[in-house]
Amino acid sequence: MEILLNELSLLFRDVLDNDNIVLQVNTTAADIDEWDSLSHIMLISEIEKKFKIRFTSMEITKFKNVGELAGSILSKLPGEN
Amino acid sequence: MSSPLEYIVARISEQNPVASKKLKKNLTKFSDEHKKNANEFFSLYSEYLNSIGKSIDYAIDCYLKMIGDMFYERLQFLETGRYANESYKDVNARIYSNPEIMDYHLHGLMLGQFLWLDQYIRFKFFCDNLRKYKPITRYLEIGAGHGLYVSEAARQFGEDVAFEVLDISPSSIEICKSLVKGKKINFILSDAFAYESSEKFDFITIGEVIEHLEDPLPLLEKIYDMLCENGNVYLTTPVNAPMIDHIYLFNNIEEIKSLVNKAGFAIVEDIAVYSDDMPEELAVKHKIPLMYACFMKKAK
Secondary structure, eight states: OHHHHHHHHHHHHHHOEEEETTOOOTOGGGGGTTTHHHHHHHHHHHHHHHHHHOOOOOHHHHOSSSHHHHHHHHHTTOOOO | OOOEEEEEEEEHHHHOHHHHHHHHHHHHHHHHHHHHHHHHHHHHHHHHHHTTTTHHHHHHHHHHHHHHHHHHHHHHHHHHHOOOOHHHHHHIIIIITHHHHHHHHHHHHHHHHSSHHHHHHHHHHHHGGGGGGGGOOOEEEESSSSSSHHHHHHHHHHHHHHEEEEEEEEHHHHHHHHHHSSSSEEEOOOOOTTTSSSSSEEEEEEESSSGSSSHHHHHHHHHHEEEEEEEEEEEEEEEEEOOOOOOOOOOSHHHHHHHHTTTTTEEEEEEESSSSSOHHHHHHHHHHOEEEEEEEEEEO
């Protein structure tokens, strides 16, 4: 999880153009100004490309925090189940 | 005690911080009139939900499911540049014939009407300008929706006008009827193409319908035929707005104008609002949905 959080932090910094982002499992959109519905689509798109996974429509909006997002990514990676 | 509007936004914030950001930003721009109208509508809508054994929390769940669909469709749209749906047959099989999806989609849209600033701005545009198109004796609305437009027309035009509303969905008509109670409106379960009227209409409203068709031109031509020589039409449709049931993609407003002109209409006045508040250059770059509305007349 630690490695994944670091990778996600780098991705969030790049997409949201904010070098100060350090993601924790309990980080939510309320903690990051730039993370809104518009940038959320860009984040999901970049995550799908980076990890070669696909989220469903239900998953895209149900993540309450970064921990849930990371958990969903892990569940989709080969060999993680 | 919080108002229905405050309650809805608070519940969405608890469940989905990402989706709630735009709503909270929108709320700061709502006029007192907008808040008043929203609270009246949501109260009426809550009464309807209670009457069918549900509550506004059910509608909030529906809204969040619909937002999930919208995000998903948008993701695909930005990758492909196209709407996912290509035919009415596919949408009918996947969406219209699926009561569970139709139910949450319809209820989600009910909340969107007042939570989304662009929707309210277009409704206000209709309300503020409708009087210019008096007098009328026969009013037709294609697509029942939430009943807000026909309700406003009934309020402004009065009891002497004959109001008809067409829709292909019994559940849409049921919801609409419950929200326009007290108004003399004739609801007809029919496809617009199958509908025949012996008399023409002075005013026809068609909101958020033509993007659901493979080819909107024949319907616009049918509307032209159903309209009196000096009649008017109020039309709304979006640009770059992928949804689970949208088929026809308008890439820009010029494409809409060109199509209505082709059907024989001239635009009298119009308005366009981006669904996200940002500079034009960025909105175009990110293909942000642009919500269009216009009053039209027959081109002579």
